[in-house]
Each structure stands twice: as C-alpha cells, then as structure tokens.
Amino acid sequence: MTENHSNDICATCGTHYAPGKVPELCPICDDDRQFVPEGGQVWTSSRQLQRRHSVLVRQLYPQVYEIKVIPDFAIAQRAFLVLTASGNILWDCIPLLTEDLVSFIRSKGGLKAIAFSHPHYYSNMNEWAAVFDCPVYIHQKDEQWIFNRGPQVSTWEGGAKTLWEGIKIIHTGGHFPGSAVLHIPPLTPGGAVLCGDSLYIARSRQHIAIQYSYPNHIPLPAKTVREIYDRLLQLPFDTLHGAFDWQNLPGKAKEVLEASVRRYFE
C-alpha cells in the first residue's frame, strides 16, 4: 500500500517508524528480549518489502485465516483474521499490507479492531488501522513500547478487555508487562486461544515455554510463570495457536500446558 523509499522499517523486527523519526538503533531490538544483528542495525523501506515479499493467506477454520509474509521477513510471525457476525478482528500484525490483502479483508467485511499480544508485532499497525479505519487495542502496561503512536491506538487496563461474541483479550504479562492472549470460546468445542508468544509452543508440540525472551533464552521467575498459569487455568480452552506457523495445538492444549508448567515446580 504505502510504498515509500525511506529506510524506516527495522529489518530484524519489522517495526515501522514514523518518517523523520527513525532512531539510530531500533529500541525494540536493542532490548534484552530481542537482538541487534551481529553486523549492526539494518533498515529497509516499504518499497523494498513490496518488491521482495508477498503475503500468504491460509484458512485455519471457516472463520479464521492466518496471514504471513513470504518469504520470511524479520520475526516472521503470522497474524490472524478472525471473522465474526459482529465485526472482524485482526490479532497481531504483519509488516506488509498489500493491495490484494486489503481487497481480501474487505471482501470479508473489513476490520472492526486490531488487537495485540505484545510489542514485537506492532510493525505497521498505524497503516492497517488507517486503511480499515478501526481502533488498535494495546495493554496499557506496554505503552512505553509504542514508538510510533497513530491516532487509532487505544490502551486498555486490567485483566481482560471484552470485544464481542464472547471474544476477550486476556492479560497474561510475562514476556512483556502487557503481554496478552485472545480467547475465542466458540471456535472449537472446548474454546481456543491465540497466544502470540505469551505462550511459546515448542516444535515438538509437547511443550509450552513461558519466557522473558525466546531468542535469547531468558527465563521468567517461577512466581511469574505460576501467575500466568493461574490466569490461564480460569479460561476454558482446548486449542492454542501461537505466532509461528507450526504452533497449532488442537484439542489437548490445556494438558500440554499443565505438563509443561509442572516442570517448573518439580
């Protein structure tokens, strides 16, 4: 969509900075949860992104699509488009919004809200919010990580923010102070949770890690893991979908979470 030449996109995390307000080092990457590449900070432009990458849309459920930049760019997370009769939700962002993707989302009714698990995926949220004319919901505890705050960004406080049709954003904390998950009760028989990397589903799909940093392997205090676990136990769910395309845990997600958390306390 917006195709400009200015190098205002961090190539390591995909965060878009406001033109003229690009820092020397990306503060999202220059943080102990992330990393600046060995060769130093790399910036790219939306023009380069549009030329070298495209977007893959894949249906996971009749009412949920995963959306991903291909080939991989930056963190390589996926976003989720959640369709409901009361309006659609985008869970997390990807740093590339193409005309085809805008047309596809419009054909499904556009967006009523964008909600985030945490700051690693803010990417070009202002562009998404402007194109679809919808609010962006970010937990207030992560406000300091909003470096490019557009007019649609709105913070929320407390343990949960109710959207509609039983769908809620649930605050977990841990990875970031404002880390959150999206609870979608009607999606599966036992309920589904889109967890970003508030919970990190391992490659084996037999373990879930709850850490301060995944790329740098920094653990969280056991007390924090317990608090997150206690919050999640109150949610009915049997299915988890994480930020990466292999992170699908249908049917037995709560059992895997219980077994994983038990390791912290035995």
Ligand SMILES: [Zn+2]
């Ligand atoms: Zn970055």
Ligand SMILES: [Zn+2]
């Ligand atoms: Zn993260």
